[in-house]
Amino acid sequence: MPEHGRSNVGRRRFLGYLIAAPTLAVAVDWTATQFDPQRADASVVTPPQPEDIYDLGDMQNDAAAPTSGLITVTVNSDGTASFAVPRAEVGQGMTTAIAMMVAEELDLGLDKVSITLADARPELEMNQLTGGSNSMRSMYTPVRTAAAIARQRLVATAAAKWGVSAGQVTAANGVLSGPGGQTFSFGELAEAAAANTVSSVTAVLKQRPDFKILGTPQGRIDARDIVTGKKQFTMDLQIPNALPTMVARPPTINGVPRSVNNESAVLAMPGVTDVAMLPNGVAIRAATQGQCIDAIQVIDVTWGPGTVDGLSDDTIESQLTAALPALTTPVELLAQTVKADFFFAFASNSPLEPDCAIADVRGDSAEIWGCLKVPIVAQGEIASSLGLPQSAVTVHVTEGGGSFGRHLFHDTAAEAALASQKMGKPVKLCWSRPDVFRQGRVHPMSVSRVQASYLAGNVLTYEQRHTSVQTDFGHGLGEMITATADKLPVAGGLTMSQTIFELTESSPYNFGVTNQSLNEVNLQFNTGSMRNIYSPNVVTAQELVVDQLAAKMGKDPVSFRQAFIKDSRLLAVLNKAASAGGWGKSMPSGTAQGIAVHSEYQGAIAVLVEIDCTPATVNRQVADAVTGPRVTKATVVVDPGFAINPTGLEAQMIGGVEDGIALALTSSLHIKDGLPLEASWDNYFYTREWNTPAEIDVIIMPATSDSPSGAGELGVAPAMAAVACAYARANGSMPTRFPINHDAKLAFTPYPAEPSSVQSPTDGLDHTF
Amino acid sequence: MATYSFILNGKQVSVDTDGSVRLLWVLRDLLGVTGPKYGCGLDVCKACTSHINGKAFNPCSVQVQDIKSTDQITTIEGLPATANADLHPMQQAWLDNDVAQCGYCQPGQIMAAVALVKEAQANGTTITDADLDGLRNICRCGTYVRLRQAIQDGAQNM
Numbered sequence: 001m002p003e004h005g006r007s008n009v010g011r012r013r014f015l016g017y018l019i020a021a022p023t024l025a026v027a028v029d030w031t032a033t034q035f036d037p038q039r040a041d042a043s044v045v046t047p048p049q050p051e052d053i054y055d056l057g058d059m060q061n062d063a064a065a066p067t068s069g070l071i072t073v074t075v076n077s078d079g080t081a082s083f084a085v086p087r088a089e090v091g092q093g094m095t096t097a098i099a100m101m102v103a104e105e106l107d108l109g110l111d112k113v114s115i116t117l118a119d120a121r122p123e124l125e126m127n128q129l130t131g132g133s134n135s136m137r138s139m140y141t142p143v144r145t146a147a148a149i150a151r152q153r154l155v156a157t158a159a160a161k162w163g164v165s166a167g168q169v170t171a172a173n174g175v176l177s178g179p180g181g182q183t184f185s186f187g188e189l190a191e192a193a194a195a196n197t198v199s200s201v202t203a204v205l206k207q208r209p210d211f212k213i214l215g216t217p218q219g220r221i222d223a224r225d226i227v228t229g230k231k232q233f234t235m236d237l238q239i240p241n242a243l244p245t246m247v248a249r250p251p252t253i254n255g256v257p258r259s260v261n262n263e264s265a266v267l268a269m270p271g272v273t274d275v276a277m278l279p280n281g282v283a284i285r286a287a288t289q290g291q292c293i294d295a296i297q298v299i300d301v302t303w304g305p306g307t308v309d310g311l312s313d314d315t316i317e318s319q320l321t322a323a324l325p326a327l328t329t330p331v332e333l334l335a336q337t338v339k340a341d342f343f344f345a346f347a348s349n350s351p352l353e354p355d356c357a358i359a360d361v362r363g364d365s366a367e368i369w370g371c372l373k374v375p376i377v378a379q380g381e382i383a384s385s386l387g388l389p390q391s392a393v394t395v396h397v398t399e400g401g402g403s404f405g406r407h408l409f410h411d412t413a414a415e416a417a418l419a420s421q422k423m424g425k426p427v428k429l430c431w432s433r434p435d436v437f438r439q440g441r442v443h444p445m446s447v448s449r450v451q452a453s454y455l456a457g458n459v460l461t462y463e464q465r466h467t468s469v470q471t472d473f474g475h476g477l478g479e480m481i482t483a484t485a486d487k488l489p490v491a492g493g494l495t496m497s498q499t500i501f502e503l504t505e506s507s508p509y510n511f512g513v514t515n516q517s518l519n520e521v522n523l524q525f526n527t528g529s530m531r532n533i534y535s536p537n538v539v540t541a542q543e544l545v546v547d548q549l550a551a552k553m554g555k556d557p558v559s560f561r562q563a564f565i566k567d568s569r570l571l572a573v574l575n576k577a578a579s580a581g582g583w584g585k586s587m588p589s590g591t592a593q594g595i596a597v598h599s600e601y602q603g604a605i606a607v608l609v610e611i612d613c614t615p616a617t618v619n620r621q622v623a624d625a626v627t628g629p630r631v632t633k634a635t636v637v638v639d640p641g642f643a644i645n646p647t648g649l650e651a652q653m654i655g656g657v658e659d660g661i662a663l664a665l666t667s668s669l670h671i672k673d674g675l676p677l678e679a680s681w682d683n684y685f686y687t688r689e690w691n692t693p694a695e696i697d698v699i700i701m702p703a704t705s706d707s708p709s710g711a712g713e714l715g716v717a718p719a720m721a722a723v724a725c726a727y728a729r730a731n732g733s734m735p736t737r738f739p740i741n742h743d744a745k746l747a748f749t750p751y752p753a754e755p756s757s758v759q760s761p762t763d764g765l766d767h768t769f
Numbered sequence: 770m771a772t773y774s775f776i777l778n779g780k781q782v783s784v785d786t787d788g789s790v791r792l793l794w795v796l797r798d799l800l801g802v803t804g805p806k807y808g809c810g811l812d813v814c815k816a817c818t819s820h821i822n823g824k825a826f827n828p829c830s831v832q833v834q835d836i837k838s839t840d841q842i843t844t845i846e847g848l849p850a851t852a853n854a855d856l857h858p859m860q861q862a863w864l865d866n867d868v869a870q871c872g873y874c875q876p877g878q879i880m881a882a883v884a885l886v887k888e889a890q891a892n893g894t895t896i897t898d899a900d901l902d903g904l905r906n907i908c909r910c911g912t913y914v915r916l917r918q919a920i921q922d923g924a925q926n927m
Contacts, residue, residue, distance in 0.1 A: 091871025091910050219867040226872035227860040227879060229804025229845035236803035244798055270770070270787040288786070288794035289807065352808050352816060352909040353873045401806070401873030402909050433809035622902075624813075647867050651912060655870060658911025681907050682813045690902045692913040760791050760810045764830030767812070768821060769884055 013202035014145040017070065018153065018195035023077055025194065026150040026201075027070035028142045073102060073146040075154065079174055079187030081108055083143065084118040088130040088373045089222075090351070090403035092712045093648035096221045097136055098143055100645060104213045105147035105206060107171040108186060115221065120375035120395035129475075130373035131408055131529075133601045133710025136644060140707055141205070148203040150193075157193040158184050208642065208706055215703070217647040222399075234356040234369055234398045235430060242358050242426035243273060245419055246292035247281035248299045249439050251753035252306035252674035253525065257282050261300040269295050276422035280439070281756075283419040285427055293432065296757045307524030309674040313445075316523065316671060317343065320447045320467050323521050327451050329463040329513055335453040338548045342450070342541040343737040345668035346469075346676070347443040348684055349530035350436045351402025359416035360426035365392045370413040371400030374475045378410035382417045404659075405529040406441055408475040432757035434679035439756075442669060442676070443530035444469035448541040452511065452549055459549060459564065462511035466538055470520040471497050472527045495520070505538050508599050509546070509564040531656075535600060535717035536663055537738070543596040543721035544734055557595055557725070558583050569604040569704055570597055573637040580699055581608035581635035590614035591632075594726025598718035601710025604639040607657065607718040609693075611726040622690045624682040626666045626747045628740070629730070631657075631723055634696045636715060641705035649711055650698040656715020657696050658687040663716070664723035666691065668742045677750040679758065685747070774838040777802065778847025781838075788834030793817050795833050796844065804845035804876045808907070815906035818877035818884075819844045825884030845876035848883065859883050862923030870910035878906045878916060886924040896924050 019025040073083045081102055089095045099113040106113075121128060127138075151171055158176040159166040161184070168179040176184045208215070225231040250256065260266075260282055263275050271291030276283045284295045324341075331337060357370035366386055372378045375395045383390040400407050416429035431440065446468035453461045473496050494502065501518035518534065550560035558578045565571045574597050577583070583593060587610070595608045610633040620627045636653045643649045666685040669676040678684040685691075720738075728734040737743060751758050774783035777800065784799050793810070796802040796819075805828060808816035812830040819828055820843040821836075828842075836842070848857045856864070859879050869875045881904055889896055901917050908916060 091873075093870070219864060220869060222872065223864050223867060223869055226869040226875050227845075227856070227863045228849070229876045231872050232803070233806075233873060235797075235807060238801060244794075271790075288790055288798040289810075290790045290794040290798075291787070293810065294789075350909075351871065351873070352806075352814060352907060353871070354807065354809075400871065402871045404909075430807070433811060433814075651867070651870055651910075651915070654914055655911040658913060680809055680811050680813050682811075686907065686909060687911060687913070688907065689904045689913060689917075692911075692917075694898060694914070694917065696914045758811060761812050761830040762789075762791075762832050762835070764792075764812055764827050765821070765835060767830075768824040768826045769888055 013204055014141065015200055015202050016145050016149040018199050018201055019072060020195050020197055021074065023190040023194050024075040024150055024153055025072050026146045026153065027072040028146045029070055071142060071146065073143070073150055075150055075186055075190045075193070077187050077190045079185050080112045080114055081106055081150070082114040082116070084116045085139070086118040086121060086124055086128040087135050087139070088371060088397055088400060088403070088407060089117060090371060090400035090407060092652060093220055093645065094135050096218060096648060097644045098139060099221050100213050100218060101140065101143045102147045104211055105144045106151045108174045110213060110218060110221070112174055117397040117399065119397060120379040122376050122379065122390060124376065128374070128376050133712045133714065136708040137710055144205050145203060148205050149201050152201070152203050153193050154186060154189055157189050161192070208703065214644055215642065218645050219647060231399065233353055233401050234358060234371060235353070235428065237358060237369055237398065239358050239360065239369065239426055239428065242360065242428040243285050243287060244289040244292055245283050245285040245427040245429040246289060246296060246432055246757060247278060247283050247415065247429070247435065248296045248301055249281040249435055249756035250303040250306060252309045253439060254280055254308070255306035256280060256304040258302040258304050261302060262298070266295050266299050269298065274423040274425065276419055278415055278418055283429065285423060285425065289430060290760065293757050293759060297755045297759055306674055311523065311674055312672050313345070313670055316445055316469065317447070319521050320445065320469065323519060324447060324449050324467050325465050325519060327449070327463055327465065329461045329515050331453040332455060332460060335455040335460055336552065337451055337453045338545055338552060339451040340545060340548070340734070340736060342448040344446045344537040345739065345742045346445045346671060347530055347663065347667060348437050348669055348678065349405040349441055349443055349528060351400065351404055351406055353401025354433060354436050355406065355412040355431040355440065356429065357413040357416040358426065358428045359413065359420040361386060361417055361420040364388070366417060367394045368413050368417060369396045369398050370410065371398050371403065371407045372410050372413060373403065373407045377475055378413050381410065382414055385414060386417055386421055404531045408528060409441060434751060434756060434758055437669070437678045437684055438676045439526070441526050441528035444471055444525065444527045446537055448537060450541050450545045452545055454549060454553060457553065459509070459511040461513045462507055462509070464516040464538065464542065466501070466516070466518045466534065468518065468520055469525060470522045470527060471529060471533065473497065473500065501534055504600065505534055507542065508566055508570050508597060510566050511564065531659055532713040532716050535598065536660065536720045539596065539598050539717040540664070540721040540724050540738065543725055544728060547725050547728065548734065556584070561597060565597065567599060567604065569639045570599050573597065573604050573606040573639050573701060576699060576701065577606035577608045577635055577637040580637065580697065583608060590730055592726050592730035594722045594724065594729060596718040596721035596725055598714070600714060602641055603709035603711060603714045605714050605718050606637045607715070607722040608635045609633065609719070609722045609726050611723065611730050613727065613730040624748065625688065625690060626685040626741055627690060628665060629727060630691060631661050631693045633693050634719065635699070636696065637699045637701065638714065639701040639704055640711050641707055641709040642703040643700050644708050646700050649700060652711045653698045653715045654696050657719040658692060659716045660719025661691060661723055662687045663720045663739060664727070665739050666741055668739050670746065675753055677746065679751045683748045683750070773833045773836065775836045776839070776841045778843060779850055784833070786833060789832050792828035792831045792833050792836060796828060802844055802846060806873055806876060808874070815881060816874050816877040818880040818906065820880060820884065823887070825881050845880060848880065857883065858926035859923035862919040862926070865922060866915045866919040868912055868915045868919045870912050874906060874908045878908065881906050882920045882923060886920065886927050890927070896921060
């Protein structure tokens with residue numbers, strides 16, 4: 001049995017199971033009581049807000065406790081080890097980090113570890129959800145435990161064969177060595193070490209100072225496949241007879257097809273094999289995707305209304321503003337206040353890979369392929385819509401070409417399943433680029449009202465009332481909250497969104513009486529989170545107000561933050577960013593620095609940026625693009641607790657900075673009469689080469705913990721906030737509407753609402769270089 | 770329906786299809802060559818960037834009937850052979866800088882980078898920040914700073 005209650009987690013023994021299998025297989029029961037990550041201690045003056053003591057990642061870990069299943073590391077006869085991780089890889093480097101954990105505890109080369117993505121496993125229930133920057137935190141100890149037990153078993157097997165004690169056997173780089181110079185490779189012992197019956201075993205994990213792989217910079221395990229074009233995404237899979245299928249879609253969000261008026265003409269088009277009506281469009285299957293697009297140009301559909309017809313940016317914003325609650329925090333009579341209202345436009349969480357899923361639905365079974373971060377929920381709901389038992393639907397999780405929140409939902413897999421059922425044939429259903437922007441998930445528009453009061457060098461109150469179009473959490477997180485409701489340190493009566501807000505948002509400052517809350521307006525948009533949920537907007541409003549407070553109280557933004565930050569780790573990253581980034585250096589007129597801090601998922605981060613708002617830069621011309629102010633340099637200082645892979649962590653920070661730049665300066669959706677105007681990447685202005693800083697310095701602090709914090713989303717909020725603060729300082733006035741170009745004249749000519757997919761050009765040979 | 774023929778990664782191939790079908794679908798859906806990615810089909814995202822007779826182009830925007838039987842089409846799968854190596858120097862630079870995140874844009878990024886460097890070399894110039902600013906390939910993971918470093922590194926060995 002494991003020993004509980006030891007203060008030094010590194011010396012605890014962890015429990016696993018030898019599994020009866022042809023070669024050595026070790027499983028762990030993925031329980032939170034055994035594998036609860038350490039939590040950072042924080043000394044606070046302001047009473048801790050819920051996020052400080054119990055955050056979203058903790059909730060996911062605790063939710064895993066009562067129902068977790070077994071996850072298994074296998075040592076194969078060829079000397080490799082394999083592990084099917086119940087998570088999705090969408091570019092964040094999760095599979096590389098997991099491989100490092102296995103390699104470290106097994107004493108096996110990283111190139112000998114194979115990581116695949118597990119199919120939907122209903123018995124894992126809430127353990128198979130990728131999100132909330134939770135994967136590293138939840139898997140770190142269980143995966144290492146399984147690998148450590150496997151190593152221990154290999155050592156014991158070798159010792160028995162050689163007639164020596166286990167203490168005389170060493171393992172290194174996949175080879176076991178005995179006292180007389182004898183050796184076995186792991187592969188040679190993989191069968192001999194296999195168990196005939198299931199038994200429980202414990203092992204001690206390596207201590208951090210002994211790590212050879214964990215904590216060292218490693219390239220991605222899939223990098224070579226990526227650069228040679230071998231890495232397969234859903235669209236690249238060759239499933240027999242799964243022909244390309246695309247969907248003619250309505251001219252407003254969630255419109256419904258009433259009738260197809262020229263079906264026989266469409267079926268007569270080159271390559272077209274099938275036409276089938278779906279709840280929100282008409283699916284067309286053809287020999288090539290291009291012939292699907294051709295058919296979408298021709299098909300004549302009578303459409304019924306959508307769910308947000310008639311709504312546009314201004315009418316939606318009016319509803320949000322009307323729903324802003326009254327400020328309730330009492331302000332002392334003599335105190336002065338800073339008060340501001342902020343606006344954040346709709347944004348698209350689309351990755352570069354358009355939504356795609358493959359479905360092969362037969363009479364009594366179905367097989368689905370898709371990048372699904374919550375595959376069990378997808379499996380259950382797809383089974384229900386097909387009229388099949390859940391066990392009859394096999395769901396394969398494929399690697400995603402980005403996610404940013406999009407793959408929490410299974411909209412495309414559900415559509416593919418219905419299309420396959422109706423056509424009676426396998427389909428590879430792919431959304432077009434306009435579909436993805438216009439009918440896909442969006443991050444909701446929000447407004448934030450902030451008021452802070454100060455007196456005699458102290459900030460006495462900080463109140464932030466965030467009001468948003470409702471965010472959809474109907475992808476499994478809801479069930480998780482219900483299961484853990486008793487443990488959550490938030491008041492009863494909150495909605496699911498309000499609960500998540502309370503678990504993710506907290507002010508890092510000693511600002512006296514601090515109140516932050518969310519309320520929502522329920523409009524029937526297709527919404528979702530977007531590389532973080534509320535933090536980028538909430539933190540940007542907060543940090544702009546912090547800079548205002550500093551100015552009013554006669555302090556520099558950095559020294560003001562130094563005086564009021566609660567947490568020592570956050571103070572340390574702020575200090576480091578200020579020194580490494582050269583805070584306060586002399587800069588030309590029209591350029592400025594901005595700095596912001598953020599703490600979430602047990603990580604602490606500061607971002608310092610330099611921005612160029614001079615006319616020569618702002619007015620530079622690039623065809624079909626938004627130029628405007630340019631961030632010229634960013635310095636990121638991150639304390640991730642323990643950085644499993646510094647190279648991967650740095651990549652996540654770099655991406656977070658580019659996302660923050662886009663959210664602050666260029667990227668948004670404009671809703672007009674129930675449909676976004678954006679339909680291409682030259683309409684939706686994510687950061688491009690002409691917007692990026694040439695230099696992003698990422699500094700990783702020495703480990704402050706034995707376990708990793710969440711990192712995938714951590715950089716976005718402070719980057720967006722730092723850019724906003726820099727923009728305010730360069731221009732001498734605080735921006736309150738984001739992105740800053742949202743209200744400017746549209747930088748593109750919108751494509752018409754119909755046909756819903758745009759025909760491809762034919763002049764590509766005129767643009768070679 | 771007609772038969773169209775061209776040289777794909779060093780081999781003559783032919784395919785029966787409609788002449789207006791864009792080359793990207795011929796490659797991906799009919800020939801099973803999936804290195805060039807579909808990101809928009811609008812000649813905007815550049816995820817399908819490949820080479821025609823050594824120059825970068827986007828097959829999503831070229832009809833197969835506009836390709837001549839003698840045209841040399843090179844996709845990411847055929848790039849190493851153009852350098853007579855297992856990996857083209859630009860691919861190696863990508864590995865050295867651990868550029869990729871999700872990887873979806875990277876075949877197109879590499880093909881565009883190779884063409885950009887070859888164009889600069891033909892003009893007797895080196896790659897400038899302005900040249901890099903002119904690349905239109907989107908990386909939605911935002912790994913631009915590593916992309917830029919890798920292009921400079923790869924250029925050194927081309």
